[in-house]
Structure formats: C-alpha cells, structure tokens
Amino acid sequence: MTRKMLQFTHIHQRQPDKRGAAERRGDFGEISKSFAPPQAGEQSSRCEQCGIPFCSLHCPLGNNIPDWLMLVAQGRMEEAYAVSSATNTFPEICGRICPQDRLCEGSCVLEQSTHGNVTIGAVEKHITEHAFAEGWVKPLLPGADLGRSVGIIGGGPAGLAAADSLRRKGYAVTVYDRHDRMGGLLIYGIPGFKLEKEVVERRVRLLAEAGVTFVTGCEIGTTISFAELRGKHDAVLIATGVYKAKPLGIPGADRPHVHAALDYLITQNRRGLGDSAVAPELDAKGKSVVVIGGGDTAMDCVRTAIRQGAKSVKCLYRRDRANMPGSKREVAHAEEEGVDFVWMAAPDSVTAEGVKANRMHLGMPDASGRQSPVVIEGSSFTLPADMVIAALGFDPEDVPALFGAPDLKVSKWGTVEVNDALMTSLDGVFAAGDIQRGASLVVWAIKDGRDAADAIHRYVSAKTARQAAE
Template sequence: MPNVRQFLELNRQLPEKKPAQERKVEFKEIYAPFDMKDAMAQADRCLHCGNPYCEFACPVHNYIPNWLKLVAEGNIMEAAEISHKSNSLPEMCGRICPQDRLCEQACTLEDTNFGAVTIGQVEKFITDTAFAMGWKPDLSDVPMTDKKVAIVGAGPAGIAAADILIRNGVKPVVYEKQPEIGGLLTFGIPQFKLDKEVVQKRREILEHMGIEFHCGVEVGKDIQFQELMDNYDAVFLGMGTYKPMAGRFPGEDLPGVYKALDFLIGNVKHVLGYENDPEPYVSMEGKRVVVLGGGDTTMDCTRTSIRQGADEVFCVYRRDEENMPGSRAEVKNAKEEGVQFKFNLSPVEVIGDGKVEGIKVVQTKMGEPDENGRRRAEIVEGSEEVIPCDAVIVAFGFQPNPPAWFKDFDIELNNWNGVVASEDTLYQFQTSNPKVFAGGDMVRGSSLVVHAIAEGRKAAEGMLDFLEV
C-alpha cells in the first residue's frame, strides 16, 4: 500500500548534483543516479490523486502514478513495462524534459509548497535500472506483417514512430544522414545534460526489437526519395528544423560570431571523436564570450563555453528573468557554473575591426503581453552601451529548412516552411501526399523532445490505420 502521508515526512529530494567546480571542467552528466532506497522513498511521496494532473501535463500522457507506485514497491521490471507503453524514450525524457514546466509543475504537491514528486528523475531511474537488470521489450508474440515503412531521420520523432510500428508488426527502416542515431539528442544536446552512452544503449535495444538503421545516408543525396516511395508502403519524415534565426544586426558576419547549433554540434563531435565537417570545432578557451538568447539552446552554449575554459561568459537576454523561455533548472545550473546574466538588454550591433571586439546593446523595459502572453521588451531610448568580448554566439532559435525535392512529391508546406500535418486528420500526421507522414520539429517548429516523441507515435498510429494493420 502506498504511504499517502509520506510527503509530510520526506521532502522532495533530487539525486546528488556534482559541485559546480567539479562539473564545469568536464562533459559528463551532472546528476548522480538515485539509489534504490531513495527512488522508492521519493516515488512514495505521490498522493495518487484521483485526477492526476501530471499525466495531462505530460505530452505523452505517461501513466505516472502507476509507475511511481510500482517503484515505491520496488517492482522496477513492471514499472519499465508500463513506462514504455506511453513513452518510446523514457530515460531521455527523464533527463532532459523541462519538468518544471510540464509534469512536475502540474503535481498537486507543487501547489501546496511541499515540492513536486521528482517525476523526471524517477522516470530515468526506472529505465536505467531495468536495462542494467537485463530488461528488454518482449515482442515475441507480435506477428510480423509484410508491410514496411521508411523513416527519414533518426531523431526522437523518427525513433518513436519506428518503436510503435515494430510493436505492431510493421518493419521500420530508418535513414539518417549523421553517423549516429538520436538527432539532436546526440548532436545538439550537450553531454552534461545527456551522456551519449544513454543513446548507444537505446540503439542496442531498438536494433534488438528489429528496427533497422542506415546511418551516414542522406535522403535526397545518397538515396533518392523516389526509391523510398517505390520500395516502402509508407514514408515518415522526421527531419527536424535546422535553419538558425538571424539577429539581423550589423556585424553579424564578423569572424568570431557563431551560430549556436554549429558551435554545439562541433563541440559534441569533437568530444565524441567524429569528423567535424561541416561544423568545425570552435574553442572558447581564454575568451570573453557573449551568448545572445534566453532559451535552452542559449544555456547549452553558455555552459559549453564554460567547460571549454572561457574566461568569462555572459548571457544577454532582451526580457527579464521571469519572461525567459528556458527551463528554470537550467538557468540555475548555468548560474552555479559561473555564467553571468545580463537581462533587459537587446543587441544592436557587433563591433570590431576584422574580428569581434564587443557587442553594442540597448536597455529594454517590460511592456504589455504579446499574443503568446509574454511581456514585450520595449527599447529605452539613449541607453546604448558596449560589452567588450572576443566571441558572440547567436542562439535565437530555428526554423524548418525543408529540402527542395518536397515539391516534386506534393508535400505541402505552411507559410513558415513547416510540413502541413496534424492529429486532426483521418490518418494522424498524414501530409498532402497520402503515402507520406511527418512529425516532430519539422511539423511543429523547434520544440521539445517529448513533443517529437508524441507526434512520432501518433504518426505511426496514423500509418497503421492507413496500411490497415
């Protein structure tokens, strides 16, 4: 029986976090794993509300109270089974979902100031522990059909689609242009948030289930899309969104100004020992670095610069801290590691003679909310100043960059170049080409791993209906 009074006796507790001095010199995850005793005790803090708001707030609608109860009872194998019924990559989500804006924000205990159940850390613990105990999904009773689906992109959307297809007897064959699977899980999100061995372990599991990966194969270049259309019963597109949003201020082309994702991919590949082409490795050692933006990518750039040995790292954001879009936990981690925040400053120009020497900014004050409910940043006239620096990283977000060949296959795009597909159609996430489905960042725009997983899974359901499986 769950102890419904546990939350009165035991505070919310995260697993141990490495001290900032230790973690800021290495590219390794910063949280130790829970041990069994602590995981059971923390899971037992769940109130088992009749109406679990956490489940509604979770984009894949995880059966959270059910697996918390199983963990509290020490039944990890069954918890792993249930956890995988709603989520294709629970160990990743447990690590990198912004829980403080999703499941944990909706936890009843969060509202009562007792502190939310540590849902994310328990979710990570379940799969890590089950894998270590030898658990694997058992598909021995799934009869294989003669259907097969090509998947373009091995990011979370593509992997989630493949997971649902194979569990229903449809063979997924995944084509990925990078040398390893994972999409931004591998080549965007830094190791201090997600160790790459975690992706490697998941790849073993996925291959064991019967999913086939062809890495280093770019569709449209190394293999033509027509070939996929000819040889498969359906095609899923999960190609992400990679066009960086420009600052559109003078000096943006000066040597020493970098695009956030190129900088991060270059660093991950350097640490993992991959060839760096086409994203060269850039080191911020000994430099004074300004990172522009306020989202999770911005935090990743500041914290990567710190680990590379930058002298000083500043995050310059045009709104105040309250209106930052990034995860609160990540901002806290960045502050602990020495990142300096300069709020209410908007960039005007990168200054320098042949290379970056500083960035001119102007002060802002918070105005009325915009259409998304976030308060606008209004310029304060005559408040310009220059922050001296050696490097500027622009982290303003991304837009979809669909390939030109989409139009040859009648794949409709919307006015910001996203692929048109939704869950509100007869076959969920079907595009304007009936045989082609799509999901993740290339449909909804740059977003979260858990949203890409949710859409990949729904698109797979759509394909199963379309294929009458």
C-alpha cells in the same frame, strides 16, 4: 520495502545529489547523480495519488505517473518499468532532459500547495536505469512480420519513436539519416552534461536488435531520390526536425566570430564522440563569449562554453528572469557554474570588439500575451566578445526543395502541413515531430512519432484491405 503513500507531510522533497560546480565545469559528464533505491522509494511515497493526476494531464505522453510512483514506493520495480515504458518509448531520456519544472512537476498538486513537487523526472530515470541493470530491457520483436515496409527520414526522437512502434507492429522499418550516427539532436544537439551519448546509443542498439535497419549518411534528394524512396516503401514518414538557425538580423551578424548555436553544439558533441575534424573557431577556450538568447539551447551553449574553458561567459536576454523561456533549473545550473546573465538587454549590432546592446523595459503585452521588450533610449553599452553565439531558435529547412518534391505542401512558417491523420499532401507520406509542429520539446517529438506510427498502420492496413478486395 513496501511504503505507504501520501508521505509528503513528513518526508521532504529531495532531488538527487549534484556534483559540485567546480568538478562539473571540468568535464561533460551528467551533473546529477542517480537516486539509490531507498531514496527513490522514499521520494515516490510522497505522491498524493490525486484523483485528478495533473502531472499526467500535463505530460505530452500522458504517462501514468502516479501508478509507477506507487509501484516504486512498494518496491515493485519491474512492474514500474512496464508501466513507465508502456507510454514512453524513451523514459530514460525524458527523465534526464524533459523540463519537468514546466510540465509534470510544475503541475504537481504538492508543488501548488507549497510542499514541493514529487521528483518525477529523477524517479523516471531511476526506474529505467534499474531495469537496464537488471536485464529487463530487451528488444521487443513482433509476433509476425506483416510483409509491409515503412521508410523514415530522420533518426531523431520522432523518427526513432515511430520506428520502435512500427517494428513492434510487424513492419520492416528503415530509418534514413544524413548524419553518421542515429539520434538526431539527442546525439548532436544536446550536450553530454544533460544526456550522455551512451544512453542514446544503447537505445539505438536495441532498435537494431529488434530488426530496424539504419542507413546513415543518406541525403534524401541526393543520395536517393524522394520518388525512389516512396517507391521502395508502403509509407514514408518525414521526421527531419528543424535545423536552420533563426537569423540575428542585426548589423555585423555575418562577422567570422559569430556562430549559430547548433553549429557550436554539434562541433562539441562530435569532439566528445571522438571525431577528429573539429573546427578550432568553434572552441571557446580562453575567449570572452556572449550567447544571445534565453531558451534551453542558449543554456546548452553557455554551459558548454564554461566547460571548454572560456575566459568569461555572458548570456544576453531581452526580457527578465521571470519571462525567460528556458528551464529555471538550467538557469540555476548555469549560474552555479559561472555564467553571467545580462537581463533586459537586446543586441543592436556586432562589432570587432563585441556586442553592442541596449537596455530594455517591458511594455504592453504582444499577441502571445507576453510583455514586449522596448528599448530604453540612450542606454547603449558594449559587451566585449571574441566569440558570439546566436541561440534564437530554429526554423525548418526548405524540405520540398531538398527532397525535390514541389507538391509537398508547407505552411507559411515552412513546416510540413499534415491532416488530422498526420498525412501530408502526398498520399502515403506522413510527418511527425518538429518538422510539422515547429521547434519544440523532445517529449512532444516522441508523442508525435508514436501517433504517426499508429496513423501509418491504419493507412497501410486500409490500403492492404483495398488491394485484397480488388
């Protein structure tokens, strides 16, 4: 069915139906249902087709969003998938986990004019799932092999996006990862209620069918030396992500019932994947849980604890709701599922009984422009806790030490330094994603991986030309 555009004046915004909170608390399945084709077409037809597409401008990948919305409204689904996948390596993943309310949808002109944004993320998910169901998504093989190879360290979104792009160009690509599965935080860090693991595994299978080689359980610097890896390939990409938890930095942070967010999430994801060895101390069942932090990782932790059967789950955050860095939708989902938010409070210490905290007020803006939280004297209180999860963000590991590569330069924050071509201080070694950007969004990692693939191609092509001329 072909629909006219600009239908926002009489078609109201509608998100896909969600499973009820009571039902979804009992499992780790995705909480949102998919649009049926008529619903996707109707919601797409609300698009204003702006002369300046702010949704695209605020998408890190520069997705041609108005174009594929129009194609969905017209029922031209195969073309919609072609446009969607032209700029995004994993549109079905971004459609699920991107914080659209902070990016494309938050910048939609209809949102700014109080009509309610176009439901871009849900339509993006619908396009790709429809394409998979119709058999349109196939491994794309290169026209000809170039006889050149690239090694990628890290099988997360940046590494996999680079692998896809490089393989299409004709490179032999090998991805090395220390875990036993590819996907990085897509598999181990993001809970199944946001991203079911089969969605990631399906993409990994497509890459393997396209000829990408995957080597799991491989520690660079131990299993294979970094020098040996460089010798095997014409170029190397470091895309390891950032995994080291930011410290709580308060007394009692080393108590046995205090856990890092990523350790907690990885354990639950391994349990969901069927792995047998699961640490019982990282199970929240029957416990009073306090999660410290206000970002998306904190939301993942509180919602995981609810599903594990925690007795109570509280999220302790030092600022107010308006200043919370996490997605507003994730906060709303958490509240629906029974999470209690303790706003304007910061931890002071962890005791055997729980978390001792102080009430805060917002003072003068800091260097970032955000108001700094200031302790209210005499406001101390204690939250009972059998389990405390620190979700304050992530820092890079010491990559030069891990790889045995002291000449690899890093910034004062520990991120790998790169030039404008994403090349590090070592010739032929590139970096992409969080390891050079700092902890960020999956969509930025995909963008960096695609950009790094283009930079590697230029480098290897120039190197090949020089060798031919010698």
